[in-house]
Amino acid sequence: NSPKSSNIRPDMQRVLPGRIMGILAKAGEVAENLNYQVYAVGGLVRDVLLKVENLDVDLVVEGDGILMANKLAEVIGGRVRPHEKFGTAEILFPDGYWVDVVTARVEYYEYPAALPQVEQSSLKHDLYRRDFTINAMAVALNPGRFGELVDYFNGREDLQIGAIRVLHNLSFIEDPTRILRAIRFEQRYDMAVEPQTMRLIKEAVREKVIARLSTERMWGELKSILEESDPEHMLDRMSELGVWDYLFPEITFWEVQPVISEMPQALMILRNWGWAEPAEKWLPYFLAILHWTTQDTAHTICQRYFLGRRQTDKVLDTIAHWRAALKSLSATEDVPLSELTKIVQTLPREAYPLFLTLLEDKMAIRRFRLVMESVHRQKPSVNGKDIRGMGFKPGPMYRIALDALWRARLDGLISDRDEELAYVKAYLESRNAPKIETKQPEAVG
Numbered sequence: 063n064s065p066k067s068s069n070i071r072p073d074m075q076r077v078l079p080g081r082i083m084g085i086l087a088k089a090g091e092v093a094e095n096l097n098y099q100v101y102a103v104g105g106l107v108r109d110v111l112l113k114v115e116n117l118d119v120d121l122v123v124e125g126d127g128i129l130m131a132n133k134l135a136e137v138i139g140g141r142v143r144p145h146e147k148f149g150t151a152e153i154l155f156p157d158g159y160w161v162d163v164v165t166a167r168v169e170y171y172e173y174p175a176a177l178p179q180v181e182q183s184s185l186k187h188d189l190y191r192r193d194f195t196i197n198a199m200a201v202a203l204n205p206g207r208f209g210e211l212v213d214y215f216n217g218r219e220d221l222q223i224g225a226i227r228v229l230h231n232l233s234f235i236e237d238p239t240r241i242l243r244a245i246r247f248e249q250r251y252d253m254a255v256e257p258q259t260m261r262l263i264k265e266a267v268r269e270k271v272i273a274r275l276s277t278e279r280m281w282g283e284l285k286s287i288l289e290e291s292d293p294e295h296m297l298d299r300m301s302e303l304g305v306w307d308y309l310f311p312e313i314t315f316w317e318v319q320p321v322i323s324e325m326p327q328a329l330m331i332l333r334n335w336g337w338a339e340p341a342e343k344w345l346p347y348f349l350a351i352l353h354w355t356t357q358d359t360a361h362t363i364c365q366r367y368f369l370g371r372r373q374t375d376k377v378l379d380t381i382a383h384w385r386a387a388l389k390s391l392s393a394t395e396d397v398p399l400s401e402l403t404k405i406v407q408t409l410p411r412e413a414y415p416l417f418l419t420l421l422e423d424k425m426a427i428r429r430f431r432l433v434m435e436s437v438h439r440q441k442p443s444v445n446g447k448d449i450r451g452m453g454f455k456p457g458p459m460y461r462i463a464l465d466a467l468w469r470a471r472l473d474g475l476i477s478d479r480d481e482e483l484a485y486v487k488a489y490l491e492s493r494n495a496p497k498i499e500t501k502q503p504e505a506v507g
C-alpha cells in the first residue's frame with residue numbers, strides 16, 4: 063500500500079522557473095515549522111515528469127490549509143483569500159499570479175483511534191478523489207523530503223505508456239466534466255484513454271450524465287479545450303464520443319468540421335503576417351464553430367454560455383458579415399485597398415483565422431494579406447490630441463476625420479506626418495468643423 067517513491071528534484075529544477083521553485087521551497091519550510099506535511103499536486107507534478115513547464119502551484123497540506131496559506135504569504139508575499147467552509151485558500155499576487163492551498167482532510171471521526179496512520183493517508187484520500195492517475199501524483203516539499211514523488215496509483219507508469227486512466231469506476235458519474243478532461247489530456251499529450259476508462263466514458267455518455275452538468279462547468283471545460291494549442295482533434299473526439307451534441311445541440315459537427323480542421327494552419331499563417339493572438343484565446347475557434355448558424359441560434363448559444371455583450375457582438379458581427387467580406391475579397395474586378403479594408407474591418411480580429419479558412423482562391427488570400435499588412439503599416443500617426451492642437455472642438459468629427467485620413471493613407475495619397483496633419487486640417491475646415499472658442503480680449507473703450 064505504500065506509494066512508489068523516487069526523488070524528482072533534479073527534474074523540477076530543470077523544468078520549473080526560479081520563482082516557482084522558490085515558492086515550493088518556502089512552502090516546505092513554512093509547513094515544517096507548523097509541523098505539517100505539504101505537497102505540490104496535480105498538473106505541476108505531471109508536467110515536471112513530462113518535462114513540460116507548468117506554473118500552477120496547487121498545494122495540499124496535511125494540516126490547516128488556511129493557517130498554512132497565511133504563514134506562507136507572510137514569507138512570499140501576496141494576499142490570502144480564505145474559504146473557511148472548505149479549508150482552502152488562494153494566495154493572490156498583484157501580477158495576477160496565484161497559489162492554491164487546500165487542506166487534505168484528515169477523517170478524525172472515521173478513525174478516531176488511529177490518528178497517526180490516518181494523517182499519513184490523508185494525502186492519499188485527497189489524491190484518490192482526483193480525475194486520472196497522471197493527475198494524482200504529489201511531490202513532497204518539506205525540507206527533509208523535498209522532491210520526493212508520491213505516486214500511490216502508478217501515475218508515472220501511465221505517463222510513460224501514455225494511458226489516461228481513472229482511479230475508480232464512478233469517476234465520470236461523480237464529475238462528468240472529466241469526460242471532456244479525458245479528451246483534452248489525451249489529445250494534448252498524444253496519449254490514449256485506456257480501454258476500461260473508455261468503457262466508463264461511453265457508459266456515462268449513454269446515461270446522459272453530461273446533461274446533469276451545470277452550463278457554467280460545461281463552458282469552463284469547453285473553454286479550456288478551445289484554448290489549447292490544437293483543439294481541432296479534441297473537437298473531433300467530442301463528436302466521436304457523442305459529447306458534441308450536449309454542448310452544441312444546434313450545430314451539426316460535420317458542417318463545421320472542414321473549417322475547424324483548417325484553423326491551425328490559418329492561425330499559423332496569420333501569426334506570420336503579424337496578427338497578434340487575441341486575449342480571448344478561445345474566441346477564434348468559437349467563431350469557427352458558430353459561423354454557419356443563424357443570428358438567433360448564435361444568440362441563444364452565447365446566452366447559454368454567459369458570453370458578455372462585447373463577445374456576443376463579435377459572434378453576431380462575424381455571422382452578419384463574413385459572406386459579404388468573402389464576396390468582396392473574391393471579386394474579379396479591382397477594389398481599392400481602402401474599400402477592402404473597410405469590409406474586412408466589419409469582422410472582429412478574432413474572426414480572421416476563420417475568414418482565412420473560407421478564402422478559396424489565391425487572389426483573395428493575397429488581398430487579405432495586403433489588407434492586414436497595410437492596416438499595420440499605414441496606421442496614421444495623427445490622433446485626437448493633434449486635432450485638438452489645431453483648435454478644433456472635440457466631437458464626432460474627430461473620428462470621421464481620422465477615418466478619412468486612414469483611408470487616404472491606405473490608398474497611398476499621403477505618406478508622412480506633415481501631409482497627414484495638413485490633410486486632417488483641410489478636411490475639417492472644408493466641413494466647417496467647429497473650433498474651440500477662445501476668449502476674445504475685451505474691447506477697450
Ligand code: CTP
Nearest residue numbers: 104105106118191192193194197198237239240
Ligand atoms: N481535478 C480533478 N477533477 C477535475 C478537475 C481537476 O480531479 N474535474 C484535479 C486534478 O488532479 C488536476 C488538478 O485538480 O490535476 C488541477 O486541475 P486543473 O488546474 O483544472 O488541471 P491541470 O491538471 O492543472 O491541467 P492544466 O494543465 O490544463 O491546467
